[in-house]
Amino acid sequence: MMAAINQGDLFVSTSVDPPLRDNRDAMEHPFLSLQKRRTKPISYVNDKVRIDVYAPEKFGIATIWDWDIIIGLASHINDAIEGGISTSPRMSFAPYNLLKTIGRGxxxxxxxxxxxxxxxxxxxxxxxxxRAEDGAGTERPFSWVSDYAIPTRYTTVLTPEDHQGExxxxxPWIVELPAWLYxxxxxxxxILAVHPSYFDLTSGIARALYRLALGHGLARQPGVWNYRIDxxxxRLGVTSSRREFSRAVREIAAADTLPEYTIHIxxxxGHETVTFIRDRGKPPRPRRGVYRP
Structure with a gap:
């Protein structure tokens, strides 16, 4: 049985349809699984960054769809800050409101x-x-959610879907974010603004391509951005072969469903190259939200 979260320093979200925001660092690096039910650890190294991500096989690694929750929470926190409201890493919210924020049923x-x-x-x-500066150079493993409290109601039979109770x-549900993320x-x-149509993307690779373009800064800078397919x-930490990945990217380019951006291959x-273009002809982000304390 999980210990109760301290109610002392609790941010209670009351924002309505907040403008969507996401963390830039998590856009630019492979912190998330692009497939559902991945248990194989993610290990990524380049000349500046080292990332290791793992989880117990029973749960699997957090996916890019799970990250919608972080986008929702970040959006509510940002909206509160815009309204001059104090926030906290520990947040109470109505699950109905969070699902509506991230475009779910x-x-x-x-x-x-x-x-x-x-x-x-x-x-x-x-x-x-x-973000090693947040830990003064000390290695500190963390989870995307430091703690949570999900109230349950009585059920006579536990099922695989509700093995913790219904x-x-x-x-209200409570989630606490780690200091690194908060x-x-x-x-x-x-943090960067996210187009609501991002939630309509069903492909994990398509979602990752959008977030990579957004994190690179094409929304703020004119021009194009080229990336070799290999x-x-x-960079995206995918488990499929390069050939399968190339085919998936070609399908995404042909469908042209990414909000705000168009890609070409x-x-x-002598190398297969993906070109990202900021497409001003696509629908802009709609205005969202009014903070109501």
């Missing part, structure tokens, strides 16, 4: 999936030197 299955995603975010462990959507959200330069394959200097 609000049926029984949606609440079960929300609870399962929060568990994966809690059980996934990250070791990285990104989550109660009628009472600090990144509250430092305003480290480098991109490594062509041979350049």
């Amino acid at each position: 609000t049926g029984g299955k949606d609440y079960r999936e929300l609870a399962a995603a929060i568990r994966r975010l809690r059980m996934t462990t990250v070791i990285t030197n990104v 989550a109660d959507p009628t009472r 600090n990144a959200i509250t430092r305003r330069r480290d 480098t991109l394959h490594h 062509a041979k350049k200097d």
